[in-house]
Amino acid sequence: MRIRIYNARILTMEPDREIFLGEIQVEDGSIVYVGGEKSEAGDWDREIDAKKNLLLPGFKNAHTHSAMTFLRSYADDLPLQEWLYNRVFPMEAKLTPDDVYWCAMLANLEYLSSGITANFDMYMKNESNARASVDTGFRTVLCGSINDFGGTVEEIEQEYLHFNKYHPLISYQLGFHAEYTTKREILEDMAALGKKYQAPVYTHNSETANEVEGCVERYGKTPTAFLDSLGMFDYGGGGFHCVHMTDEDLEICKEKGIWVVTNPSSNVKLASGIAPIQKMLSKGIGLAIGTDGPASNNCLDMFREMFLVTSLQKVSLMDASAVDALEVLHMATVGGAGAMGLQDCDVLAEGKKADIIMLDLNQPNMQPLNNIAKNVVYSGSKQNVKMTMIDGKILYEDGVFDVGIPPEEIYAKANESIERMKRE
Amino acid sequence: MRIRIYNARILTMEPDREIFLGEIQVEDGSIVYVGGEKSEAGDWDREIDAKKNLLLPGFKNAHTHSAMTFLRSYADDLPLQEWLYNRVFPMEAKLTPDDVYWCAMLANLEYLSSGITANFDMYMKNESNARASVDTGFRTVLCGSINDFGGTVEEIEQEYLHFNKYHPLISYQLGFHAEYTTKREILEDMAALGKKYQAPVYTHNSETANEVEGCVERYGKTPTAFLDSLGMFDYGGGGFHCVHMTDEDLEICKEKGIWVVTNPSSNVKLASGIAPIQKMLSKGIGLAIGTDGPASNNCLDMFREMFLVTSLQKVSLMDASAVDALEVLHMATVGGAGAMGLQDCDVLAEGKKADIIMLDLNQPNMQPLNNIAKNVVYSGSKQNVKMTMIDGKILYEDGVFDVGIPPEEIYAKANESIERMKRE
Numbered sequence: 012m013r014i015r016i017y018n019a020r021i022l023t024m025e026p027d028r029e030i031f032l033g034e035i036q037v038e039d040g041s042i043v044y045v046g047g048e049k050s051e052a053g054d055w056d057r058e059i060d061a062k063k064n065l066l067l068p069g070f071k072n073a074h075t076h077s078a079m080t081f082l083r084s085y086a087d088d089l090p091l092q093e094w095l096y097n098r099v100f101p102m103e104a105k106l107t108p109d110d111v112y113w114c115a116m117l118a119n120l121e122y123l124s125s126g127i128t129a130n131f132d133m134y135m136k137n138e139s140n141a142r143a144s145v146d147t148g149f150r151t152v153l154c155g156s157i158n159d160f161g162g163t164v165e166e167i168e169q170e171y172l173h174f175n176k177y178h179p180l181i182s183y184q185l186g187f188h189a190e191y192t193t194k195r196e197i198l199e200d201m202a203a204l205g206k207k208y209q210a211p212v213y214t215h216n217s218e219t220a221n222e223v224e225g226c227v228e229r230y231g232k233t234p235t236a237f238l239d240s241l242g243m244f245d246y247g248g249g250g251f252h253c254v255h256m257t258d259e260d261l262e263i264c265k266e267k268g269i270w271v272v273t274n275p276s277s278n279v280k281l282a283s284g285i286a287p288i289q290k291m292l293s294k295g296i297g298l299a300i301g302t303d304g305p306a307s308n309n310c311l312d313m314f315r316e317m318f319l320v321t322s323l324q325k326v327s328l329m330d331a332s333a334v335d336a337l338e339v340l341h342m343a344t345v346g347g348a349g350a351m352g353l354q355d356c357d358v359l360a361e362g363k364k365a366d367i368i369m370l371d372l373n374q375p376n377m378q379p380l381n382n383i384a385k386n387v388v389y390s391g392s393k394q395n396v397k398m399t400m401i402d403g404k405i406l407y408e409d410g411v412f413d414v415g416i417p418p419e420e421i422y423a424k425a426n427e428s429i430e431r432m433k434r435e
Numbered sequence: 436m437r438i439r440i441y442n443a444r445i446l447t448m449e450p451d452r453e454i455f456l457g458e459i460q461v462e463d464g465s466i467v468y469v470g471g472e473k474s475e476a477g478d479w480d481r482e483i484d485a486k487k488n489l490l491l492p493g494f495k496n497a498h499t500h501s502a503m504t505f506l507r508s509y510a511d512d513l514p515l516q517e518w519l520y521n522r523v524f525p526m527e528a529k530l531t532p533d534d535v536y537w538c539a540m541l542a543n544l545e546y547l548s549s550g551i552t553a554n555f556d557m558y559m560k561n562e563s564n565a566r567a568s569v570d571t572g573f574r575t576v577l578c579g580s581i582n583d584f585g586g587t588v589e590e591i592e593q594e595y596l597h598f599n600k601y602h603p604l605i606s607y608q609l610g611f612h613a614e615y616t617t618k619r620e621i622l623e624d625m626a627a628l629g630k631k632y633q634a635p636v637y638t639h640n641s642e643t644a645n646e647v648e649g650c651v652e653r654y655g656k657t658p659t660a661f662l663d664s665l666g667m668f669d670y671g672g673g674g675f676h677c678v679h680m681t682d683e684d685l686e687i688c689k690e691k692g693i694w695v696v697t698n699p700s701s702n703v704k705l706a707s708g709i710a711p712i713q714k715m716l717s718k719g720i721g722l723a724i725g726t727d728g729p730a731s732n733n734c735l736d737m738f739r740e741m742f743l744v745t746s747l748q749k750v751s752l753m754d755a756s757a758v759d760a761l762e763v764l765h766m767a768t769v770g771g772a773g774a775m776g777l778q779d780c781d782v783l784a785e786g787k788k789a790d791i792i793m794l795d796l797n798q799p800n801m802q803p804l805n806n807i808a809k810n811v812v813y814s815g816s817k818q819n820v821k822m823t824m825i826d827g828k829i830l831y832e833d834g835v836f837d838v839g840i841p842p843e844e845i846y847a848k849a850n851e852s853i854e855r856m857k858r859e
């Protein structure tokens with residue numbers, strides 16, 4: 012497939028490169044040209060007039076549990092413990108591999124409609140999840156999720172080896188659910204596994220104050236400090252949420268190159284708190300953004316997350332100048348790619364993967380054009396996503412999905428899954 | 436115009452009425468039937484198969500400054516005072532009546548795309564604003580905005596009389612900018628004007644901690660208590676923002692029937708704070724939601740506001756069960772109509788104005804259908820707005836505007852305005 016998109020405003024997200032008018036050429040899944048407009052004739056499968064709309068790298072959803080779409084709006088406005096123990100866990104116990112397949116596919120559709128071109132997914136039944144992404148053409152980085160209730164370190168190692176040569180769209184990072192759900196012995200084995208493969212390790216970290224207190228009681232250390240003391244982050248890694256972090260925790264993140272993946276919608280809706288993003292930024296910690304799963308958020312919308320990343324800092328620090336919108340756009344694209352090990356999908360440049368989105372500027376919420384990049388962060392919405400391309404293939408365009416199966420069939424399957432589980 | 440919309444899920448927003456499958460009939464701007472499906476033949480101008488999508492009353496944007504679209508993304512990430520005094524005020528001084536006309540029209544397009552069917556607009560050059568709404572078919576309640584820098588109480592009285600018989604789509608409520616911008620003599624005259632017409636009076640109230648402190652210094656009372664002591668709210672009225680409210684303030688709101696219009700996006704982005712909505716609700720104070728103007732927010736999107744109304748309460752109270760989503764949906768529709776004096780636009784029922792929206796449920800973010808109303812609040816987006824009808828006329832449908840003028844012309848005019856102002 013050879014595609015040329017011309018007459019486009021282009022935001023490559025390379026350092027210090029301003030938006031310019033030009034074209035992008037894509038061949039066999041990769042970007043082969045980004046620059047000023049060319050008029051040469053070519054043997055294109057498609058030439059697209061972008062009508063001065065904006066091309067930028069696809070958003071990277073750096074923490075989610077995709078298949079939890081089945082629980083969307085199933086249990087809201089409940090205290091956290093009731094939500095988790097009485098509503099989420101009992102339903103999850105009923106999930107079949109087929110449920111995960113269809114519910115992950117539903118999430119993939121929503122990602123496409125929000126300009127998200129890759130997800131970092133921590134959930135169960137990874138084979139179903141991987142298959143859903145390959146079948147829809149979506150790019151997924153799976154994350155290990157071992158804990159005391161499921162999985163062995165051997166299985167994590169097998170998954171690591173299996174999914175990292177599964178398909179070009181799929182990769183896998185070592186991970187475990189969280190310190191508070193995983194006994195010390197497993198944690199030590201996971202740290203050893205990270206060292207064996209010289210690989211980063213990822214986990215939920217310091218999402219709630221409660222979780223941090225528990226760890227301090229158990230081990231006399233915060234989760235970040237305790238896990239680091241096991242050598243967990245000797246080859247980097249990342250923490251999902253990182254809401255309740257001490258200054259010492261942040262020093263460890265900086266020193267060990269631990270990515271922080273923030274999930275602001277989930278953190279406010281579940282009353283977990285507000286992560287100290289401004290402080291992390293000023294320390295130079297790598298930052299990425301995730302939606303968390305649809306059971307908590309409830310939607311998979313990078314625009315909502317971007318607005319919240321900056322505005323929650325502003326209100327919590329009482330400083331309207333905290334966290335510039337352009338920093339947020341960096342987290343949602345380049346930062347996410349870095350956190351997920353997708354360095355070949357981070358910016359729009361020759362040789363990079365063609366994971367590209369087009370945002371419609373000819374909508375009232377994008378006008379006037381005082382500052383296009385800030386418009387995206389502060390005023391953008393799913394409505395502005397005109398095209399989502401992954402690996403050089405256009406999977407979503409002008410509201411129409413091209414994922415090999417009609418969306419209505421996916422909706423029907425997801426509804427069947429949850430209805431069956433309610434009956435069981 | 437006679438329109439029939441059938442095969443629809445209908446959420447009338449009447450008390451205790453669940454969503455049901457049926458149809459709505461509209462004639463000459465009013466709803467003439469809401470109920471189960473009818474099969475009788477009729478002389479319809481249009482029959483619309485809703486395909487089981489959701490009909491509900493249009494959202495009411497109960498506080499905004501529409502024409503400030505010209506400043507969207509013009510001055511973000513700045514401290515509040517610098518933003519207001521160095522960026523906003525100098526540009527506003529250059530506004531012509533034509534600028535206000537086109538920039539209000541741009542806002543009206545965005546309202547339509549967000550399912551907003553009426554706005555409560557406090558700004559300058561009201562004649563331009565009213566004309567923009569009449570020309571686009573939009574419903575606008577103008578709000579007086581007198582302060583020490585502009586307007587006289589006589590002019591407010593003239594506007595009140597003028598705009599309340601201007602056009603069926605336009606009405607007007609008495610108002611002044613804020614206590615901190617308006618000297619005591621004017622405030623006393625405004626209170627007298629309210630009494631003369633037995634009319635409610637509206638104003639910005641307790642948006643920032645600073646504003647409250649200033650009032651306490653000047654008058655020994657909070658803004659709410661001070662204004663109330665002048666008899667300002669003897670016939671009710673409303674406060675925009677109401678972020679920093681004492682328990683005594685809330686008692687006054689309850690006693691005098693003062694509406695609270697909350698603007699959460701603006702309050703977080705400008706670092707003003709988080710209004711105590713849960714407390715207001717438990718006291719039975721009337722609540723409505725506004726976007727505030729696009730210079731502060733930056734977008735005019737009721738979905739963003741709805742999510743924030745509840746999630747900011749959850750995080751600030753550390754209680755994931757605070758402010759049920761269904762309460763929020765009530766604020767965004769019935770509450771807004773009550774605050775704005777649009778009681779004939781509040782619910783879907785016979786005799787009410789046909790201000791109706793259709794939300795697309797056949798989108799991934801609305802699936803599965805565990806709880807449709809909660810889906811709207813927690814997962815909804817502009818992308819789901821399939822149709823916006825005001826006064827029985829469809830002004831927006833499947834992404835296409837029908838407002839008598841091409842959107843591109845409105846975008847061009849708004850860009851011309853701001854570019855001229857930057858040059859001047």
